[in-house]
Amino acid sequence: MELPVAIIILLIVLIVLALAVFLLATIAELVKINRGLAAALPLVGELVSKTAPVNGVLDAINGTLVTGRDLLEGLALKKAGPDGAGLVESCFPGEGAKFLRRVGASGAVLPIGEDYPRGAAILNSLLGGTAPVPAAGSAPAPAPAASGASPSEAVPGDGRISLRDKPAPAAQEPAEPGRLSAKGARPWESSAPAAEAPAEPGRLTAKGARPWER
Amino acid sequence: MTVLWIMVVVLVVALLLLAKLLSGVLGAARSITPTVTAIGGVAAAGSKDLDAVIALVTTQNYISQVVAGLANYGGSLDVALPDA
Numbered sequence: 643m644e645l646p647v648a649i650i651i652l653l654i655v656l657i658v659l660a661l662a663v664f665l666l667a668t669i670a671e672l673v674k675i676n677r678g679l680a681a682a683l684p685l686v687g688e689l690v691s692k693t694a695p696v697n698g699v700l701d702a703i704n705g706t707l708v709t710g711r712d713l714l715e716g717l718a719l720k721k722a723g724p725d726g727a728g729l730v731e732s733c734f735p736g737e738g739a740k741f742l743r744r745v746g747a748s749g750a751v752l753p754i755g756e757d758y759p760r761g762a763a764i765l766n767s768l769l770g771g772t773a774p775v776p777a778a779g780s781a782p783a784p785a786p787a788a789s790g791a792s793p794s795e796a797v798p799g800d801g802r803i804s805l806r807d808k809p810a811p812a813a814q815e816p817a818e819p820g821r822l823s824a825k826g827a828r829p830w831e832s833s834a835p836a837a838e839a840p841a842e843p844g845r846l847t848a849k850g851a852r853p854w855e856r
Numbered sequence: 857m858t859v860l861w862i863m864v865v866v867l868v869v870a871l872l873l874l875a876k877l878l879s880g881v882l883g884a885a886r887s888i889t890p891t892v893t894a895i896g897g898v899a900a901a902g903s904k905d906l907d908a909v910i911a912l913v914t915t916q917n918y919i920s921q922v923v924a925g926l927a928n929y930g931g932s933l934d935v936a937l938p939d940a
Contacts, residue, residue: 723940
């Protein structure tokens, strides 16, 4: 046998051996991977089964929260009128414009409650008083976001937010600036028509309070 | 004879190339094994963490009660405050 032929045979044997060794090792690793995946598969199935009802529960929670939001928005629209968006904006910045879109209204959103204790301005206005004195060190009232603001959204030069077209009668002004006064502002204390009583006492009805329901 | 020597060279190069390629395949397969094991551990931990999902039902009940109380409170405000 010639030398090159012998070398060729030897190389072919080496190639076959290398193929066998490496492929057997690879097969062993693939078997390990298969076992690992078989062990992980039931755990992934548990994940799927445990997360399956989450969507339904979260949808129900969201539905309940949206119902509550609609109730409160209807109440704000009914009680605060055009200032309802400002009330929402003061509590949840950025939500005033969305509130306006949901109720089908338009106009500028003037946040209230930034210069005064939160809610004090709107409550005082609804009760017939003037805006309370801002807290010391507070920032001036923000300017209206866009033109076309209603007279009730005007901001006087002294930085106070007036939620009414005209100032309340002197008898209804609080004796001490910055204090909330409900005197003479309640239905049973004034000549204003009383709020329509709901069909069921203690229950809120927002029906007819929104533009698209009127 | 020359052709035979050329074949020897080609076979040597093929052997080296084959060894390198098969070594790469084996290394990749060996690197997958610990990853699969880790996936199993993470899935087990995640499945254990998701045992608390059932508390969402309690949360749902609480939220329903809160919204019902909110509606009652709004009803009171509806009566107490004058309309705009």
